[in-house]
Every structure is written in C-alpha cells, then in structure tokens.
Amino acid sequence: MRVAAFVGSPRADGVTDAVVREVVRGAEDAGADGAVFHIGLLHISGCHACLKCRETGECVQEDDMKPLFSELRKADAVVLGTPIYFYYMTAQMKAFTDRLFSIIDRGVAPRFGRKAAVLVATQGADDPELFQEQLRSMRGAWDMAGLRVQDTILACGFERAEDVMDDSEIMERAYAAGLELARSGI
Numbered sequence: 001m002r003v004a005a006f007v008g009s010p011r012a013d014g015v016t017d018a019v020v021r022e023v024v025r026g027a028e029d030a031g032a033d034g035a036v037f038h039i040g041l042l043h044i045s046g047c048h049a050c051l052k053c054r055e056t057g058e059c060v061q062e063d064d065m066k067p068l069f070s071e072l073r074k075a076d077a078v079v080l081g082t083p084i085y086f087y088y089m090t091a092q093m094k095a096f097t098d099r100l101f102s103i104i105d106r107g108v109a110p111r112f113g114r115k116a117a118v119l120v121a122t123q124g125a126d127d128p129e130l131f132q133e134q135l136r137s138m139r140g141a142w143d144m145a146g147l148r149v150q151d152t153i154l155a156c157g158f159e160r161a162e163d164v165m166d167d168s169e170i171m172e173r174a175y176a177a178g179l180e181l182a183r184s185g186i
C-alpha cells in the first residue's frame, strides 16, 4: 500500500505540511509506504488544452508534473493538501489539478483507476463554514480524476506550523484519517 501526499502550499514547512505529515504518519503506522511531494515548490504549468492526451493518454508537457504522474499511477491512496488562498486552492494546486485532465479518458473515466483520498485544507479565518462550498468543489474536481476524498481535515485560524502542531484535536483527527486511508485504500 503506497500513499502519495501532495502539498500545494509554497511553504514547505507550513501549516498544511504539518497536518499532511500527520495523515501520512497515521497511514505509515497502518503499514503504508508514504511519500510527500511539495508541489508548491515545483514548476507545474497549467493545462495547455492541446488535447494531445486525448489521443496518447499522456501529457506532452515536460515539466515537474511528469514525475508526479508516475507517483499518482503507483499510489494506492493519496493526500491532497492546500491552504485557502483568496477563497480557493493555491494557484500551484490548481495547476496540478488542471493537469489531471490527461489522466481522464474520453469517457470521463480515470486512467489510473480510483484511489481513496484525504483532503487537508488550512485557512487563516476561524469560521469552519466559510469555505465549505469551495471544499465541495475541490472534492468534485479530484473525484473526476479518480481521487475520491473520503475525509476532509480542516484547520482554521492558523498561520504557523507550530501552532497547529499544538492542536491535539486536529492532529489526532489527521492521524486517524491516515490510519483509515491506509486501511480502506481502494
């Protein structure tokens, strides 16, 4: 069982990373092999809409997304982490998400099969209801690519990793989500 985690924050040691790592730690304790990729530090362009992937099944772009397609293919389950930036996922996570177009076939079936997923979202605002609509929309987008979010961990009101790491309720939720992810990987 392999769990690949994708962190969409430009801060490699930020709030999102801290929570994602706790999900991965839970999955590893349940026997999974975990790997964390910081897409916020990579160079991933948006989709060019050339539609070549419709013919070949592969994206023509030679950027940092290329190795991530291999990681996605190999993974049995995934963790998708993003801070809320201006009411949605970060631009880096959106570019990653748009590029998943190439892993959806003409019949809108996911080429890499279905994989269980956990969404980790973090936000500065304290109100957990504020971005529920946006989180629903993210889950819908990833579901189309075969990444089926079974649990969402939302950390509100944090700006520093140290502070979220001190929040035992969120960290315990994250760890339990990781355990469950490894046990229920599709």
Ligand SMILES: Cc1cc2nc3c(=O)[nH]c(=O)nc-3n(C[C@H](O)[C@H](O)[C@H](O)COP(=O)(O)O)c2cc1C
Binding pocket: 009, 010, 011, 013, 014, 015, 016, 017, 083, 084, 085, 086, 087, 088, 122, 123, 124, 125, 126, 158, 159, 160, 161
């Ligand atoms: C450019 C930018 C935009 C942001 N937009 C929002 C926002 O719309 N709503 C919100 O609640 N927090 C917003 N935040 C705060 C972050 O979502 C929050 O601090 C998050 O926990 C940071 O996660 P990170 O440490 O993993 O980067 C924004 C932060 C930045 C830098």
